[in-house]
Amino acid sequence: MSHPVRHLAIALIAALMAGFTVAAPPVGAAAPPVPVRAATPPEALGNGFLMGPDVSSWQHSGGSIDWSAVAASGTSFAFVKATEGPNGASPAYTNPYFAGDFASAGGVGLYRGGYHMARPALPLSTAADQAGQFVGVTGTLHGALDLPPVLDMENTGGLNPTDLTAWAATWLSTVQQLTGRTPMIYASPGFWTSAMGNTTSLTAYPLWIARWTTAADPLPLPGGWTSWMFWQYTSTGSVPGISGNVDISRFCCTLARLAEISGSPAGRPHIYLRNSLTTGAADADYVFGAPAGGTVMMCDWNGDGVDTPAVFVNGIWYITNSRSGGLSQADFGYGGIGDIPVCGDWDGNGTDTPGVYRAGVWYLTNTTGKPVADAVFGYGDSTDTPVVGDWNGDKRDTPGLKRGGTWYLVNSLAKPTADLVFGYGDATDTPVVGEWNRSGRDSIGVRRASTWYLTNTPGQPIADIVASYGEAGDVALTGRWTPGAGVTIGVSRPTF
Numbered sequence: 151m152s153h154p155v156r157h158l159a160i161a162l163i164a165a166l167m168a169g170f171t172v173a174a175p176p177v178g179a180a181a182p183p184v185p186v187r188a189a190t191p192p193e194a195l196g197n198g199f200l201m202g203p204d205v206s207s208w209q210h211s212g213g214s215i216d217w218s219a220v221a222a223s224g225t226s227f228a229f230v231k232a233t234e235g236p237n238g239a240s241p242a243y244t245n246p247y248f249a250g251d252f253a254s255a256g257g258v259g260l261y262r263g264g265y266h267m268a269r270p271a272l273p274l275s276t277a278a279d280q281a282g283q284f285v286g287v288t289g290t291l292h293g294a295l296d297l298p299p300v301l302d303m304e305n306t307g308g309l310n311p312t313d314l315t316a317w318a319a320t321w322l323s324t325v326q327q328l329t330g331r332t333p334m335i336y337a338s339p340g341f342w343t344s345a346m347g348n349t350t351s352l353t354a355y356p357l358w359i360a361r362w363t364t365a366a367d368p369l370p371l372p373g374g375w376t377s378w379m380f381w382q383y384t385s386t387g388s389v390p391g392i393s394g395n396v397d398i399s400r401f402c403c404t405l406a407r408l409a410e411i412s413g414s415p416a417g418r419p420h421i422y423l424r425n426s427l428t429t430g431a432a433d434a435d436y437v438f439g440a441p442a443g444g445t446v447m448m449c450d451w452n453g454d455g456v457d458t459p460a461v462f463v464n465g466i467w468y469i470t471n472s473r474s475g476g477l478s479q480a481d482f483g484y485g486g487i488g489d490i491p492v493c494g495d496w497d498g499n500g501t502d503t504p505g506v507y508r509a510g511v512w513y514l515t516n517t518t519g520k521p522v523a524d525a526v527f528g529y530g531d532s533t534d535t536p537v538v539g540d541w542n543g544d545k546r547d548t549p550g551l552k553r554g555g556t557w558y559l560v561n562s563l564a565k566p567t568a569d570l571v572f573g574y575g576d577a578t579d580t581p582v583v584g585e586w587n588r589s590g591r592d593s594i595g596v597r598r599a600s601t602w603y604l605t606n607t608p609g610q611p612i613a614d615i616v617a618s619y620g621e622a623g624d625v626a627l628t629g630r631w632t633p634g635a636g637v638t639i640g641v642s643r644p645t646f
Contacts, residue, residue: 281321285328442644467483510531602639
């Protein structure tokens, strides 16, 4: 049975409003948070990249591959061609060495992946056929060392850019459905710009860029990608244990990150979204390929009016603009271990950006990925729970605090006194924020076990909306899940 959450006596509220202030930031608080790692990963300096070859039957023309020697050379990963085609009258091809090479690479501790060389054709159903062929050979790639599946785009099959893009999208979505993993795309800048019309519609899939150069990076990237995951920088490399020349690629990031994109999704956040503020089942759910054990939140990272996930783990942010999960599209350092992550539209430009709350001090940045704070101020203390919302409808998010069962909301950044103080909920309730009634102003609510108590007016002591959704141990989420929709609720729980 629903019941209103408790509220403070009017006299107590008045007293709190009159007397509540927070201390000024301590000396040195103006310094921005120190990122756990620099915006450019240290592995990207000099020859410090994690590296690995990609092989096919060609690498067996001079004899078998000695995978122990490959691993001993300092290689961290390898990709093996699994399938190709069919190509016109030529039947579908399976690399006869795939199973052996894939198993042997894993046997010596290398992360390993499989790729499919696309042979596009009409009708588009051929893409689904080739996807099924690939998964039939590789399996679902959920082993501890298994890298995401790869679509190798080098051939047009005579298709125009529109049809070729649709063909690739069909293969990718089919493989994602069959494996539960987000595939990667392998392509060169020239092929993507010309054959694919430089489409930006596939940036939800991580990029393995083929740019053979001695330059320090493969930039600029085609197709709207802002980051690369793997970079094939040479086709004439040499690796002990492999005869002749071989393609070699670099990985963008750390060995820990390589582990994160590999293997089983166990522990990664599984997000369940509801399209209305009512009791019922999930309308959408997906697994976000970010590390386990972090803080999950939803914000509008690209200004498209839809909130998508981020996970904050020990000072590292993992963010995606995808509404269907998959791997993070950006990861960067901002904050540190023990910080509480927040996100909001601090400057009113329509796009949310990160911040952290550290023992009563807020560090906010107006640019995602920027390692320096744009605003630093004290508001609250180390025992408070920070909240963020547009309390007055001016299109800018500002801070708030929940201390026990009392809320302290402020309408501007860096202001040391609360504009609104009221009681709503208990000390053990989880605070939530959202524009429940499309009024143009955010209001508040609490989640108690699996029940949500939401009010349309901050300071009103009675719940306007009561709904049951999720389980007691879930993380509460709020946001707009589809374009043009109102704010609704969701939960996240670890994948098992």
